Amino acid sequence: MHTKCGSIDGALEVFHVILIKDVMTWTSMIVGLAMSGQGGKALDFFHELQKSGVKPDAITFVCDLAACSHTGLVDEGYSHFNPMLTVYGIHPSIEHYGCMVDMLARAGKIAEAEELIEEMPMKPDCFVLRGLLGACRIYGNLNLQSESSS
Numbered sequence: 001m002h003t004k005c006g007s008i009d010g011a012l013e014v015f016h017v018i019l020i021k022d023v024m025t026w027t028s029m030i031v032g033l034a035m036s037g038q039g040g041k042a043l044d045f046f047h048e049l050q051k052s053g054v055k056p057d058a059i060t061f062v063c064d065l066a067a068c069s070h071t072g073l074v075d076e077g078y079s080h081f082n083p084m085l086t087v088y089g090i091h092p093s094i095e096h097y098g099c100m101v102d103m104l105a106r107a108g109k110i111a112e113a114e115e116l117i118e119e120m121p122m123k124p125d126c127f128v129l130r131g132l133l134g135a136c137r138i139y140g141n142l143n144l145q146s147e148s149s150s
Contacts, residue, residue, distance in 0.1 A: 003032025039071030065099035105135030
């Protein structure tokens with residue numbers, strides 16, 4: 001509630017008072033920090049969650065990857081995305097891929113984002129494509145390659 005109202009300080013106060021923090025508690029702080037422009041702090045919370053022994057879930061990873069995207073931390077994003085399945089048993093969903101494409105596109109790595117889309121185990125949705133096309137507009141890259149244009 002505090003983060004949705006923009007009161008990060010209030011959210012942090014409540015968070016620190018809670019004695020037993022579950023994955024929802026951690027995820028709420030991660031998304032709240034990421035949405036308020038504090039991506040670096042959101043990533044710090046993700047690392048603290050891991051140290052605490054609480055297992056992140058699929059939603060936690062979406063929030064974490066979004067924080068990586070908004071802070072431009074491509075290598076860190078990959079270091080969180082790659083072990084999702086092998087370490088946590090979480091199959092990346094379209095939302096996870098969307099965050100990765102957005103992260104790459106924001107960093108100007110258009111070809112890498114396009115390659116990831118082509119390698120996805122599912123068809124891209126409008127959100128995935130919007131992230132790529134928005135970056136193409138920003139970076140002036142209007143020459144995307146695709147299987148249909150090859």
